Amino acid sequence: MKANQEQRVRKDIRKALSYKKQVSAKESKRRGKALRELVPHACHEAWQVQERRNDAIDLLSKQDEGRAQELVPIRKERMAASPFAFFRGAAVIMANDLARTPSTGIRVQACGDAHVANFGLFHSPERKLIFDITDFDETEIAPWEWDVKRLGASLEICGRERGFDSKVRRAIVKTAAEAYREAMREFARMGTLDVWYAHMDADELYERMAHKASKSERKEAEELLDKARSKNSARAIKKLTEVVDGELRIVNEPPLIVPLREIVRQYSGMDVPDPDMHERERITARLLSHYRKNLPDDRRRLIGQYRGVDIARKVVGVGSVGLQAWIVVMEGAAEKDHLVLQIKEARDSVLAPFVGKNAGDTPGQRVVKGQKAMQIASDVLLGWTELPGKDGTPRSYYVRQLWDGKGSADLDEIGEDALEALAGACGWTLAHAHARTGDRFAIAGYLGKGDGFDHALVRFAQSYADQNERDYQAFLESLR
Known part of the structure; x- marks a missing residue:
């Protein structure tokens, strides 16, 4: 009987989410409240290793397939830095x-x-600094609880x-x-x-973080905002390029930054000449041609006023x-x-095996559509390409500005009050x-x-952090 009741309630929820048949806010809220009987708040607190749990290290190893193998050791090195660094790189395990x-x-x-x-x-199109989610590589239509638990x-x-x-x-x-x-x-x-x-702008974020902060923490918050405001393409040019024979060139800092000309030399085994300016422009234009076609007309006109140089x-x-x-460095x-x-x-989301995916979208399209749906204001040049x-098989990509007012809290140095304020801002933003x-x-x-769900999340977070530490130790052992 309970199983049939649960099936009926879930069917009602699907109807409530359907655009074809509008359900009143009052009725939808009632159905949500009824779910507490079937899925009590307290059930979210539980975490224990499930029977037949997939091996965490095997899941990570499978993700190495198709990557640039010379860079995989860098990925492992970064994940080995700490349990939090491991957690950041292990979305597939938690999914x-x-x-x-x-x-x-x-x-x-x-x-x-x-x-x-x-x-x-990051900067909105109106050049206002706003606070929002900044990474959408794994976005997918999925249960809301999964984001909150992560x-x-x-x-x-x-x-x-x-x-x-x-x-x-x-x-x-x-x-x-609670937020x-x-x-x-x-x-x-x-x-x-x-x-x-x-939306939440930079000033509101500063007020949240400075409310109980010390003088030094308020100064750090101000420096964060100032740094974000100045982080743009001009700063990227200054940091990542140099002028060689009167031409702007991306610096060669292997293995983290390697110009295409150097990659060609490595794979050919020959000291091939560096393509001249016009040849580099041609190669870059070819790479971006599909991206331009996918942009709205006004953005296509905008990007058309730039030419790629490296x-x-x-x-x-x-x-x-x-x-x-x-x-890609471009000049107007x-x-x-x-x-x-x-x-x-862009690859398929780590959530896709459990929730399905839109067969009509490439992974790049999925990222772009998800980002535009979730963010208050996305990069005006956000787009996708292939x-x-x-082996000739198309790879899917998304395109955006490298830096456009980008800034984030220094989690290696953040204080207790500042992290709590940041947690509240993240909770509001995710909601x-x-x-x-x-x-x-x-x-x-x-x-x-009530705060029943709040307490359940606290207990889940504690249990899952313990699990993350066990997986992290297994990861370090696998490296040895």
Whole structure:
């Protein structure tokens, strides 16, 4: 009987999420509240190794397939730095684990890798510094709880790494859960357009972080904002390029930055001449041609005013190391009018085996669509493309500006109060992304006024942080 009841409730939720048949906010909220009987808040706190749990190290090893093998050791080295670094690069492990945890069945456009280091600052098209999710490589339509649990676990792991005691860590994780719950309840009282336009800017983030901060911490927050404001293509040009024979060239700093000319030399085994300016422009134009076609007309006109002058492979991130990632330096007609684009390989989301994927989208399209759905304002040059791989099979990529007001908190130095404030900002931001893309009324109804879910998340985060440490030790052992 209970199984039939659960099936009926889940069917009602799917109807509530359907655009073909509108369900009132009141009814959707009622259905969300009814889910508490089937999926109590307390059931989210449990984590224990499931029977037939996939071996964590095998999952990571499978991800090395198709990567630049000379860069895989760098990925492993970065993940070996600490339990938190390992957690950042191990989204595939947690995705496998989350798929075995209780779920309400309410789906949203999930980030898929919503750890605390994937929230940060960037410029909106109006050149306003805003705070939002910044990484969408794993985005997919999936249960909202998965994102919240990954955020909570990351805060617990980060707090352990900073040496905070258990009471402080519990408060930090609870702040994130409470911020998510209260924000979702607030969004459920707002109109759809009001939810869509809601955002958190840099000034609001500063107020949150400076509220209980010391003088030195407030100074650090101010420096973070100043640094983010100045992080743009002009700064990238200064850091990543040099002038050779009157031409702008990307510096060669192997293995992290390797210009295409050097890669050609390595694979050919010959001291081939460096292509001249016109040849490099031709190669770059060919690489970006499909990207341009996929842009809206106004953005296509914008990018058409630049010409590519050099291209290089650039290692980025932790979990992404070894995937194809390129930077392209472009010049406009005016003096010192530069643009630096990043072309980054996209693969299927780690969530896809458990929730399915849109067969009509390439991985690059999935990333771009997910980012535009979740963020308040995405990069104006965000787009996707495909490039041929070594065997001729197309590889999927997404394209964006390399730096455009990019900034994030220094989690290696962050204090207790600052991390708690950041946790609250992340909780609000994640709720906003989910409210934009899912049934905010049902989620709000399920969460309710009480703090039952908040406490469940705290306990889950503690248990999963323990699991992460066990997996991390197994990873270090595999390296030995």
